[in-house]
Amino acid sequence: MRAPTTLDRTLRRGAERGRGAERGYHVLAWGPGEPRIVRRDLLPADAGPPAGVRDPVSLAYLAHLTDPQLADIQSPGRFEFFEALHGRSGYELFYPSARPQEALALHAAEAAVRTLNRLRESPETGAALALGVSTGDNIDNAQLNELTWFLALMAGGEVDQRSGGLRYEGVQDPAWGDPTHWHPDPAPDRYRERWGFPEHPGLLAEALRPFRAEGLAAPWLSCFGNHDGLALGNSVPTPAYRDLVVGGRKPVALPEGLDPAARAMEFHGSPEAFLAGPAREVTADPARRVVGRREFVEAHLAAAGQPSGHGFTAANLREGTAYGVHDLVGGPVPVRFVLLDTTNMDGFFEGSIGRRQMRWLEERLAEVSSRHLDAGGRWVARAGVRDHLVVLASHHGLHTMVNGRSDPQGLEDDRPRALADEVEALVHRFPNVVLWANGHRHVNDVRPRPDPAGRTAGFWEVSTAAIADWPCQTRLLELVADGDGTLSVLSTVVDADVPADPDEAEGLVRLAALHRELAANDPFGGIETFREGAREDRNVALLLPAPFPIG
Numbered sequence: 001m002r003a004p005t006t007l008d009r010t011l012r013r014g015a016e017r018g019r020g021a022e023r024g025y026h027v028l029a030w031g032p033g034e035p036r037i038v039r040r041d042l043l044p045a046d047a048g049p050p051a052g053v054r055d056p057v058s059l060a061y062l063a064h065l066t067d068p069q070l071a072d073i074q075s076p077g078r079f080e081f082f083e084a085l086h087g088r089s090g091y092e093l094f095y096p097s098a099r100p101q102e103a104l105a106l107h108a109a110e111a112a113v114r115t116l117n118r119l120r121e122s123p124e125t126g127a128a129l130a131l132g133v134s135t136g137d138n139i140d141n142a143q144l145n146e147l148t149w150f151l152a153l154m155a156g157g158e159v160d161q162r163s164g165g166l167r168y169e170g171v172q173d174p175a176w177g178d179p180t181h182w183h184p185d186p187a188p189d190r191y192r193e194r195w196g197f198p199e200h201p202g203l204l205a206e207a208l209r210p211f212r213a214e215g216l217a218a219p220w221l222s223c224f225g226n227h228d229g230l231a232l233g234n235s236v237p238t239p240a241y242r243d244l245v246v247g248g249r250k251p252v253a254l255p256e257g258l259d260p261a262a263r264a265m266e267f268h269g270s271p272e273a274f275l276a277g278p279a280r281e282v283t284a285d286p287a288r289r290v291v292g293r294r295e296f297v298e299a300h301l302a303a304a305g306q307p308s309g310h311g312f313t314a315a316n317l318r319e320g321t322a323y324g325v326h327d328l329v330g331g332p333v334p335v336r337f338v339l340l341d342t343t344n345m346d347g348f349f350e351g352s353i354g355r356r357q358m359r360w361l362e363e364r365l366a367e368v369s370s371r372h373l374d375a376g377g378r379w380v381a382r383a384g385v386r387d388h389l390v391v392l393a394s395h396h397g398l399h400t401m402v403n404g405r406s407d408p409q410g411l412e413d414d415r416p417r418a419l420a421d422e423v424e425a426l427v428h429r430f431p432n433v434v435l436w437a438n439g440h441r442h443v444n445d446v447r448p449r450p451d452p453a454g455r456t457a458g459f460w461e462v463s464t465a466a467i468a469d470w471p472c473q474t475r476l477l478e479l480v481a482d483g484d485g486t487l488s489v490l491s492t493v494v495d496a497d498v499p500a501d502p503d504e505a506e507g508l509v510r511l512a513a514l515h516r517e518l519a520a521n522d523p524f525g526g527i528e529t530f531r532e533g534a535r536e537d538r539n540v541a542l543l544l545p546a547p548f549p550i551g
Helices: 080-085 102-117 144-155 190-195 203-207 239-245 261-269 271-275 293-302 314-319 355-366 420-428 507-521
Strands: 009-019 024-032 037-039 057-065 131-134 157-159 211-213 220-222 249-251 279-281 324-328 335-339 371-373 379-381 389-393 433-438 445-449 459-463 474-481 486-494 540-545
Touching (some): 009 507, 102 144, 102 203, 102 211, 102 474, 102 486, 102 507, 144 157, 144 211, 203 507, 355 420, 420 445, 433 474, 433 486, 459 486, 459 540
Parallel strands (some): 037 540, 057 131, 131 220, 335 389, 433 459
Antiparallel strands (some): 009 024, 057 474, 371 379, 445 459, 474 486, 486 540
């Protein structure tokens, strides 16, 4: 049976289930669906009303998921104590470093994949799901065990998020006596006292039990995000940090007298300095070792499923890069997917693109464009080139491509870095680019990107909310030829098909529903925030002129 989407029903705040000193804790409830909104921002101002799609032709039907941030919740390399800084001006760099729901992130991601598998046929055209694209921050802390879980989740197989010892060792254990974090087992903490969070005795032990992942029932591609290669998605994993992660000492507080805000720049390049405070003994685990670009690519090359390498090739492994292309052929027109690597391995959580990758991007766009603009703004025609529609996919979008950091002690080898204006100017030279899908901001956001010079129509930029945080959603994207010289990008936001109330389920389904309920009630990132986006950021038909005739 086809899974419902937010066209059919949406989630809203339901009845209050608990009450703290500052606010209540609410269950979720189903509400009415959201009809699709037509957006014509990229059509010419004098374009007439839409003729109506008589015989829509599907060109590519896709699933977009992003930012599951699968976390080893027991890792010594985590900075959970930064959560005590919430609300203090000047400390925004250091959180979120822990979430009340993150022990259930794998279950939420599995429920999302299972739901997408029940949407394998487009509700608009009946087309088969051609591709799934994960746009990075697949894992939380750049660890091998986290990467192993992500690949098992996507490819199918056993997922076992146990690490370290035989039982949970971390800040949510009441025996650790840390009231900063939510404790599922009975214990005083600020989540229960201030915000009315519930008790769920035994939840951590249940969450750590292995389960069998279904795997995405379509070919899938993967992008490299800042959390996939940097500590806390921000800091260069130095040799000292790498040693700490696999060791048996878990820091639980900042070193005495260390003011993070005063030493923020040091955090990017020396994270171990912030982990030198009081610590508890935990079970060491070599599977926690830190991975970078090369190991990220290597693991994808070895992963099961199609396409082989999931967007990466042996050339990426040789060159130490994490960008690639994948072409969908056999449809009315070919579609090229260009996977970008926007992570700056010299540190800082925002994005950019190196010069070598910029040259590579220009070449990959030119080879599927029969006409484009050169760097001087002159049109270039190339005989014998078969036009492809082009979809870009990356972790960071243009809004967050502001990281020009360069550190000789860092891990980045593609310098200097190109920022948003330069990257966007390059893309606007190629009219075949129609869509850019990304994540990172944990928010549903849809933006038209018209060419400021008016030479090309521009493209649509679509950011999808994180699985890790409220609203815990994925998105369907379908490129459709409208039959009147325009294209539509049909966007449909998807909630995992699990009950709104966790008490109505059991097993993995209950854990996934509880993840979403906890995320909705998170006082720092829940249902009262902007993360859902506006109506025009969710279920929309995004129109633009076809860049070449589509028969």
